[in-house]
Amino acid sequence: MDTLANLWMGFGVALTPYTLFLAICGCFLGTIIGALPGLGPSNGVAILIPLAFALKLDAIESLVLLTSVYYGCMYGGRISSILLNIPGDEPAMMTTLDGFPMAKQGRAGDALVISGVASFVGSFLSTVGLVVVAPLLASVAYRFGPAEYFALYMLAFATLGGLTSNNQAKSAFAACLGLGLAMVGLDNSTSAARFTGGNLHLYDGIDFLVAIVGLFAISEIFIFIESHGRSSALGIKVGKLLIPWGDLKRSFGAMMRGTGLGFIAGILPGAGASLGSFMAYMAEKSISGGKGTFGKGDPRGVAAPEAGNNAAAGGAMIPMLTLGVPGSGTTAVMLALLLTLNITPGPRLFTDQPQVVWGLIASLFIANFVLLFMNVPLVRIFVKILSVPPWFLMPMVTMVSFVGIFSLSGSYFDLLMMIAFGVLGYILRKLDVPTVPVILGILLGNQMEDWLRRGLTISDGDWMFLFSSPIAVGLWILAVGGFVAPVFLRRVLKRPPVPKTDMPMDQD
Numbered sequence: 001m002d003t004l005a006n007l008w009m010g011f012g013v014a015l016t017p018y019t020l021f022l023a024i025c026g027c028f029l030g031t032i033i034g035a036l037p038g039l040g041p042s043n044g045v046a047i048l049i050p051l052a053f054a055l056k057l058d059a060i061e062s063l064v065l066l067t068s069v070y071y072g073c074m075y076g077g078r079i080s081s082i083l084l085n086i087p088g089d090e091p092a093m094m095t096t097l098d099g100f101p102m103a104k105q106g107r108a109g110d111a112l113v114i115s116g117v118a119s120f121v122g123s124f125l126s127t128v129g130l131v132v133v134a135p136l137l138a139s140v141a142y143r144f145g146p147a148e149y150f151a152l153y154m155l156a157f158a159t160l161g162g163l164t165s166n167n168q169a170k171s172a173f174a175a176c177l178g179l180g181l182a183m184v185g186l187d188n189s190t191s192a193a194r195f196t197g198g199n200l201h202l203y204d205g206i207d208f209l210v211a212i213v214g215l216f217a218i219s220e221i222f223i224f225i226e227s228h229g230r231s232s233a234l235g236i237k238v239g240k241l242l243i244p245w246g247d248l249k250r251s252f253g254a255m256m257r258g259t260g261l262g263f264i265a266g267i268l269p270g271a272g273a274s275l276g277s278f279m280a281y282m283a284e285k286s287i288s289g290g291k292g293t294f295g296k297g298d299p300r301g302v303a304a305p306e307a308g309n310n311a312a313a314g315g316a317m318i319p320m321l322t323l324g325v326p327g328s329g330t331t332a333v334m335l336a337l338l339l340t341l342n343i344t345p346g347p348r349l350f351t352d353q354p355q356v357v358w359g360l361i362a363s364l365f366i367a368n369f370v371l372l373f374m375n376v377p378l379v380r381i382f383v384k385i386l387s388v389p390p391w392f393l394m395p396m397v398t399m400v401s402f403v404g405i406f407s408l409s410g411s412y413f414d415l416l417m418m419i420a421f422g423v424l425g426y427i428l429r430k431l432d433v434p435t436v437p438v439i440l441g442i443l444l445g446n447q448m449e450d451w452l453r454r455g456l457t458i459s460d461g462d463w464m465f466l467f468s469s470p471i472a473v474g475l476w477i478l479a480v481g482g483f484v485a486p487v488f489l490r491r492v493l494k495r496p497p498v499p500k501t502d503m504p505m506d507q508d
Contacts, residue, residue: 010358022065027370030072041073041330046216059341064363074313075371078115094281098301110244115306116375121255122307126263126314127364138322138347146455147468151475153448156325158483170433178441201413208336210414214421215435217401222426224394251303254284262308266315280308329436
């Protein structure tokens with residue numbers, strides 16, 4: 001009953017006119033960003049964080065706007081996957097395998113409707129799971145001490161690469177780089193300056209938002225400049241948009257199974273939507289056996305991964321809210337926003353600031369229905385967005401990034417730092433080193449250090465305190481397994497190749 005009462009209170013917060021308007025705007029912007037190839041939810045949320053501060057939104061309003069953008073990006077990624085055979089982001093990659101063949105058969109409208117409904121099913125049911133599971137996990141989190149939290153952070157770093165990274169060593173290097181950057185500034189215990197080079201601007205450490213906008217948005221601009229701005233063009237026309245009731249009925253089981261697998265993948269720290277969509281597609285393909293037409297335009301091959309990656313988005317919110325550990329790259333960006341707003345995620349968040357948590361959850365329910373109505377009847381509008389030339393879009397991204405960051409602090413040094421992180425992000429991407437572990441290291445580095453020091457103080461310098469409880473030992477085992485297992489599993493669970501297209505390739 002307490003959960004229902006809290007949820008009712010959350011709807012009271014989320015249904016205020018201005019908050020509802022922000023949710024609708026976030027859904028619309030998120031769908032556009034998700035539909036544009038290469039941006040994805042992490043970039044979308046990172047780009048719009050400065051806008052939230054520039055509009056002087058409070059904590060609840062900022063969270064509603066950006067989580068709506070997050071969900072909208074997850075919905076929108078399917079549009080370019082189906083029409084262009086170019087995933088809007090990595091989780092949408094599996095949708096190309098059957099979505100684009102359906103479009104080539106003249107069934108682009110059917111594929112877009114099926115994927116929109118599957119996205120709704122996955123997102124809605126995962127939000128229901130968030131309501132049920134998050135309070136339970138928050139109550140368990142009260143038993144966590146220094147050893148458990150340190151092991152939990154190690155689990156997040158160890159599994160962050162997972163099956164979504166090509167090289168575990170590069171993921172480990174990126175995490176260490178992020179932890180090293182977190183050490184810049186004044187020591188929390190002694191107030192001694194560390195790695196500042198005598199620069200007073202660095203005494204407060206590295207700003208989360210500056211690093212995030214630089215690594216995601218600015219590096220994307222450098223990649224665009226290097227490619228000389230490839231043009232965007234639709235390769236397939238969208239015919240009549242009718243609801244394919246037969247295909248929806250046939251794909252319902254795939255949606256439900258994909259939702260379950262995606263939700264579990266989302267809860268696992270570092271697994272995220274990419275693993276959720278992959279597991280959902282491969283499971284459905286194995287269930288169909290020889291009777292399936294997967295890879296040739298099977299509607300279930302569109303429904304399963306779309307339900308899986310959208311369900312993972314909801315599942316990834318659970319460890320972020322209850323434990324302060326992001327379940328995906330986008331929730332790592334969301335975690336930075338919470339910390340900037342002086343909101344500390346964890347079990348006490350549900351008791352100390354329930355209006356924030358339940359207002360956010362209620363807004364997710366609203367966003368799901370808004371996105372369903374946007375992404376089925378109005379999908380033609382979003383399809384036209386794909387024809388916007390990147391040479392027009394990227395300067396807008398640049399302007400939002402610079403104006404937003406400068407509006408936060410009024411510091412030219414922060415702009416220089418943002419550019420520096422953009423250069424770093426560009427170099428890392430060219431070397432195929434993931435940038436999300438760098439962000440996670442900057443976010444969690446100081447907290448890891450604090451928990452480690454606290455535990456060493458309590459244990460009088462005995463490092464064995466790290467293995468002092470069954471929970472801590474279990475987390476360490478999961479961390480080691482999560483780091484080592486992908487090295488072997490990747491040989492077995494190879495991603496299916498994206499089918500070749502008959503479209504002419506973009507020219508430089």
